[in-house]
Amino acid sequence: MWVHRLSNIDEKLKSGVCSNCGEVKLVWKQHKQRFRCSVAVAEERHRRHERQMLRNGKVPGLGAGNRGQKKVGVRYSTCKKDTPAYEKLLQEQQGRCAICRAKRELVVDHNHDTGAVRGLLCYPCNVGLGCFADDEYVLRRALKYLDKTKP
Numbered sequence: 001m002w003v004h005r006l007s008n009i010d011e012k013l014k015s016g017v018c019s020n021c022g023e024v025k026l027v028w029k030q031h032k033q034r035f036r037c038s039v040a041v042a043e044e045r046h047r048r049h050e051r052q053m054l055r056n057g058k059v060p061g062l063g064a065g066n067r068g069q070k071k072v073g074v075r076y077s078t079c080k081k082d083t084p085a086y087e088k089l090l091q092e093q094q095g096r097c098a099i100c101r102a103k104r105e106l107v108v109d110h111n112h113d114t115g116a117v118r119g120l121l122c123y124p125c126n127v128g129l130g131c132f133a134d135d136e137y138v139l140r141r142a143l144k145y146l147d148k149t150k151p
Contacts, residue, residue, distance in 0.1 A: 009035055025137040042133035049112075089120050097122040099129075 009016040009026065018024045018037040026035040086108070096103050098119040106120035112134060121129070132138050 006035060006037060011035075038135060038137055042135050042138060045133055085117075086120075089117075093120055097125050099125040 005019040006016045006026070007019070014026045014035070016024065016026050016035065016037075018039065021037055021039045025038045027038050027041045089108075090106070093106075095106075097106060098109070098121055100122060102122050104122040106122060107126050109118045109121045109126055109129065110116060111118055132142065
């Protein structure tokens, strides 16, 4: 586990410098009365999610295969495969992934905070969002990194 020490904290802009991640957006942790590095918070959320999966008898890190379909069937039954809701989304997206537009087998993507269905994604795009913990700031930093390192 990495150590995330903060410096140069700007409380108004909710930003600072993390000793591990560089310049980051900060998250106010009310119960601890302090700011936290947004990357550290995302890592913590990911670890908590993995522990929850283990408690539910699922294996973290496996592909969407069976695990993803079980989730769709149990938690998102309104958008289960071969239901009108799923077919409607599939038609709206023209049978393509909402991100990369590839014509592959699609899985239901949902907001982890609210549980609301967002759309249908191919497995690589769904996993990619999961790895970034749906954090827009971290995704923007990844884009900056890719732009900076273009050949």
